[in-house]
Amino acid sequence: MAFDKIVDLLGDAADTLLNYTSTTFDQSQLHLPGPDFVDRIFVQTNRNAQVLRNLNAIYQHGRLGGTGYLSILPVDQGIEHTAGASFAKNPLYFDPENILRLAVEGGCNAVATTFGNLAMVSRKYAHKIPFLVKLNHNELLTFPTKYDQIMFGSVREAWNLGAAAVGATIYFGSAESDRQIVEVAKAFEEAHSLGMATVLWCYTRNNAFKKDGVNYESAADITGQANHIGVTIQADIIKQKLADVNGGFSALNFSKSDPLMYSKLSTDHPIDLCRYQVANCYMGRAGLINSGGESKGALDLADSVKHAVINKRAGGTGLILGRRAFQRPFDEGVAFLHQIQDVYLAQEITIA
Structure with a gap:
């Protein structure tokens, strides 16, 4: 997709998004994506050689391979939202x-889906695209509906499937979050010992985070702290929803905050809200990928391009898009993924 098309899709927001200069965290303080990202960041860590190899396999695969940016297809909605509603x-x-085919033809760096999906086709595709096995899910057959992430399989089984990485969700702020933190921390330790990379869906979930018509589950300060954990x-x-508001801690009068979080380290500009999320990922040492959200039909492309521009200019690592791709006809889904990837390939779009 040509840069002019990206500008057209941004519409009235083009100038404020493409020409904005951030004055919060200077870009020199950030560890930005680039072709040498794994060498520059992870070689000095405690990750073993097998983890480095699998991380590099993810960062080098697909249309964004070698750029330091990531495009991942996540399809766990068959569990998280029911198969019927999703498909x-x-x-x-x-x-x-067909999920694997979409990820391959869509030029993604990796495909993130369930144990069952990958197990059914693992020998055909494990060498064609990096697997990211989602370890836990929120099932929707309990009535009344509850919201909890439970393990659906073992780290060892993910390794048996040929996974390059494992993923998990924690509902930070929920009554069950303490247990989930312990479970996922142990799973990630085992995954690293077996040579697999780790990806965390850092979602916040608590009805008390909603006040006066504002949903602070996507506030920069609250999601930023989830990223930090x-x-x-x-x-x-780190996978995180794009921040669209701030001041959750002060509005809800809980946890701890500092006025500088809102006056110096962030502003109301969407790039600064996202940059605060990046800063909480150890200044970008762990890449931030923002989620795409539900499909809204004709508005999806413009909305996703906007999200990609915000993420890239903030110092993020990419988008992870599922429903907006697979709830379209197959060829349209492939084209949709390519168009979002083109934002990260566009040299005209630089760090703010």
Whole structure:
């Protein structure tokens, strides 16, 4: 996709997003994506040689291979949102092979999906695209509905599938978060010992985080702290919702904050909100990938391009898009992924 098309899709937001200069965290303080990212960041860590090899396999694969940016296809919605609700628009994805085909033809760095999906086709695709096995899920058959992440398989089984990485979700702020932190920390330690990289879905979930019509589950200060806990338990890559508000700690009157968080370290500009998330990923040493969100039809492309520009200019590492790709006809899903990747390939779009 040509740069002019990206500008057109940004519409009235083009100038404020493409020409903005951030004055919060200077870009010289950030560990930015680049072709040498694994060598520059991870060689000096405690990660063993097998982890480095698998991380490099992810960073070198697909259309963004060798750039330091990531495009990952996540399809765990068959569990997280029920298979019927997720695949009704495109029933071909009831067959997990089509998920793998979409990731391969879509030029993704990796595919993130369930034990069952990968197990069914692992020998055909494990050498064609890096596998990211999602270890835990929120199942939706308990009534009344509860929101908890439970383990669906073992780290050892992910390794048996040929996985390059494992992924997990923690619902930070939930009543079950303490147990999830302990479970995931142990799983990530085992994954690293077996040579697999680790990716954490750092989501915040608590109805008390919603006040006066504002949902602070996506606040920069709250999600930033979730990111900080995520890298503390040694996640190599952090997946987070794009921040669209700030001041959650002060509005809800909980946890701890400092006025400088809102006056110096961030502003209301979306790039600065995202940069605060990046800063909490050890200044970008763990790459931040923002999630795509639900499909809204015709608005998806413009919205995802906007998110990609914000993430890239903030110092992030990429987008992880699922429903917006697989809830379209197959060829359109492939084209959609390519168009978002083109934002990261566009040299005109630089760090703010």
